[in-house]
Amino acid sequence: MIWNIIGTWIAAGLTLAIFSFLYKDNPFYKFAEHLYVGVSAGFGVIYVWAFDLKPMLVDRFVAEQGIERWILLIPAILGILMFSRWIGKIGYLSRLPISFTVGIGAGLGITASIQGFLLPQIQATLLPLTTINNILLVVGVITTILYFYFSREFKGKSSYLLKLGIVFIMVSFGASFGYTVMARISLLIGRIFFLLSDWLHLI
Amino acid sequence: MDKGKNLKLPALFCKGWVVLLVVFIFSIAFSQIPRVVVSEPLSAPNGLKAYDKPNDGGSTIVLKWQIVPADTIAGNGFVGYEIFRAEHRDNDFENVGFALRGSGVYEDQTTIDGKDYYYYVSAVYPEGAAASDYIGPVQSKAQWFNLARLNVLIFTFLICFLIIWYIERAKKGEKLFIRKIAGLDAIDDAVGRATEMGRPILFSFGLSSITDVVAIAALSILSKIAKKSAEYQTKLLVPNYDPILMTAAQETVKQSYTEAGRPDLYNPTNMPFLTADQFGYAAGVDGIMLREKPGAVFWQGYFYAEALIMSETGHSIGAIQIAGTTAITQLPFFIASCDYTMIGEEMFAASCYLKPEPQMLGSLKGEDTAKAIILAIFVIIVIIGTAGALLHKSLPFLNTTFEYLYNWFIVQ
Structure with a gap:
């Protein structure tokens, strides 16, 4: 019980210290910031060990048999190569795991984007121009794509297409802005509720 | 005469009782008969089909059947369908799954590829079960290509081809224009x-x-x-x-x-x-x-x-x-x-x-060309769709074409 109270007071104090940033930089904010960065970095190290390295490499290396066991050495060696940066002469070896990761990311990204974004979005906009909604959607898609067409300079009358495209983009951003602000306000409400309820017991 | 009449009365009385008794027995018997006649035997699922699941990585056999008449009536206590499987038709079949009522399909995802399996489906009623004929042998296997995602393959090839094509052109020194941001x-x-x-x-x-x-x-x-x-x-x-x-x-x-x-x-x-x-x-x-x-x-x-x-x-x-x-x-x-x-x-x-390295220039130009192609396809399909919606009586094939093209973009 006493530990809960102490924990609540520490959390409330750190919340207020972070909020004090709204006034200006001050020692309380600095303390909370450094504590947060340090604790989260430390937590990250433990997390990687507990949820990645140990279960996916160490434990599996012990448990697996045959080729499935030895294949785990490949990611282990790639991981170790990252430390070669500290040894000047062989520092270039650290580029191997980086290029391996970039290659995998790019390769997986191609099909994932086509399958997950491109084709579904094309299909969703294949609409007959029989309603105002459909016309707006189709015109919006065409002009927006033209805005992101970089191989040609749009001058004169064709530049209006780009302007129309940016209007559509901005309208969508405006809607997204309002929607996200509402979501952020709910986060603020959550924090203020913690201060007033758990800490001060006012509500 | 009177005597005679008197003599006949008990006989008639007796006959009356006999008639009543017969009527009673028959009425009971007939009251029982309809129950036996009206009560239909529990019907088993018909039209059972079993086949390897297409476009998958193996280990799955699909079973399909026609649902039984009792499955179409709500609130009659019909339970569902039990799936039985054996590796030889003479073996004991084991229960490998259950499909809820209203469902005429089941995917057995526990098969070993290349192995023969026999199946039957049993409709489960409150008063018992009725089994279909068994079907088999059927095997599951993995497919090299998921043909349902042919559209993804075509677009991937198209985009990759365009990017490589433009990278090669950029490498040869061709100047590729990029407008300034x-x-x-x-x-x-x-x-x-x-x-x-x-x-x-x-x-x-x-x-x-x-x-x-x-x-x-x-x-x-x-x-x-x-x-x-x-x-x-x-x-x-x-x-x-x-x-x-x-x-x-x-x-x-x-x-x-x-x-x-x-x-x-x-x-x-x-x-x-x-x-x-x-x-x-x-x-x-x-x-x-x-x-x-x-x-x-x-x-x-x-x-x-x-x-x-x-x-x-x-x-x-x-x-x-x-x-x-x-x-x-x-x-x-x-x-x-x-x-x-x-x-x-x-x-x-x-x-x-x-x-402006060739790889980056070529990638961007390839992407731009892909955009232009997609835009052209998009405009053509929208025009067909619009014409189909407006002229559906005189030119019905436009609607059919539009639907076909629309469905082609579905990613399964």
């Missing part, structure tokens, strides 16, 4: 402004990791900024969220400083790893901005909810801010709080414009 001039202005004010430059990748394509584009932009900062001898700060991206960023900056002829200015401690926690990183970057007061801030990469927190702080210290991200949800915040924002693909175009 508005925010690009601002990069030089921002670096110059920070130098004039005697303040450092801050560059952040946000929460990008090295596997994000946007991070690769951001590295090109960082390279350009690093080169300028080396020329102007302006301090460049790059706080990092991802340790691997930090390594790549340090390599990039080191290279740029060397190219600018000032490798002595390179200081890796200006590019520290902060934390891999979202808001911990935001707090750290905010702190650095308040203390170091950079004159120019670059937000280039992938950002989440921390975008506004950091860019608002940048605005409050009076820095010129240039953002670029593909995070659609964060773009509105950057547009509201930064001086220039590169929207989505503009960032890739910017990195390409700054570093």
Whole structure:
């Protein structure tokens, strides 16, 4: 019980210290910031060990048999190569795991984007121009794509297409802005509720 | 006569009782008969089919059957269907699954590829079960190609072909035109402004990791900024969220400083790893901005909810801010709080414009051509759809064509 109270007071104090940033930089904010960065970095190290390295490499290396066991050495060696940066002469070896990761990311990204974004979005906009909604959607898609067409300079009358495209983009951003602000306000409400309820017991 | 009559009365009386008895017996018997006749035998599922699941990685057999009549009547207590399987038809069949009522299909996902299986389906009633005839042998197997995703393959080949085609053309020295992005001039202005004010430059990748394509584009932009900062001898700060991206960023900056002829200015401690926690990183970057007061801030990469927190702080210290991200949800915040924002693909175009290498130029040109082709296909299908909707009586084939084309884009 006493530990809960102490924990609540520490959390409330750190919340207020972070909020004090709204006034200006001050020692309380600095303390909370450094504590947060340090604790989260430390937590990250433990997390990687507990949820990645140990279960996916160490434990599996012990448990697996045959080729499935030895294949785990490949990611282990790639991981170790990252430390070669500290040894000047062989520092270039650290580029191997980086290029391996970039290659995998790019390769997986191609099909994932086509399958997950491109084709579904094309299909969703294949609409007959029989309603105002459909016309707006189709015109919006065409002009927006033209805005992101970089191989040609749009001058004169064709530049209006780009302007129309940016209007559509901005309208969508405006809607997204309002929607996200509402979501952020709910986060603020959550924090203020913690201060007033758990800490001060006012509500 | 009277005697005779008297004699006949008991006989008639007796006969009456006999008749009544017979009627009674028959009525009971007939009352029982309809129950036996009306009560139909429990019907078993008909039309059972079993086949390997198409376009999958194996280990699945699909069973289909016609649901029994009792399954169509609500509230009669009909339970569902039990699936039985055996490896030989003479073996004991074992229960391998259950399909709820109303369902005429079941996928057995526990098969071993290449092995024969026999199945039957049993309809489960409150009063018992009725089994179908068995079917088999049937085998599951993996398919090399998922033909249902042929559309993905075609588009992947198309886009890859175009990109490789343009890269080869760029390698041969062909000049490929890329229009200039508005925010690009601002990069030089921002670096110059920070130098004039005697303040450092801050560059952040946000929460990008090295596997994000946007991070690769951001590295090109960082390279350009690093080169300028080396020329102007302006301090460049790059706080990092991802340790691997930090390594790549340090390599990039080191290279740029060397190219600018000032490798002595390179200081890796200006590019520290902060934390891999979202808001911990935001707090750290905010702190650095308040203390170091950079004159120019670059937000280039992938950002989440921390975008506004950091860019608002940048605005409050009076820095010129240039953002670029593909995070659609964060773009509105950057547009509201930064001086220039590169929207989505503009960032890739910017990195390409700054570093016009054949690979980057070819990629962008290939992508642009793919866009043009997609746009043309899109316009043609929309015209067919519109004409089909307006002329559906006189030209019904247009609607059919539109539906076919529409369904072709479905990804299964």
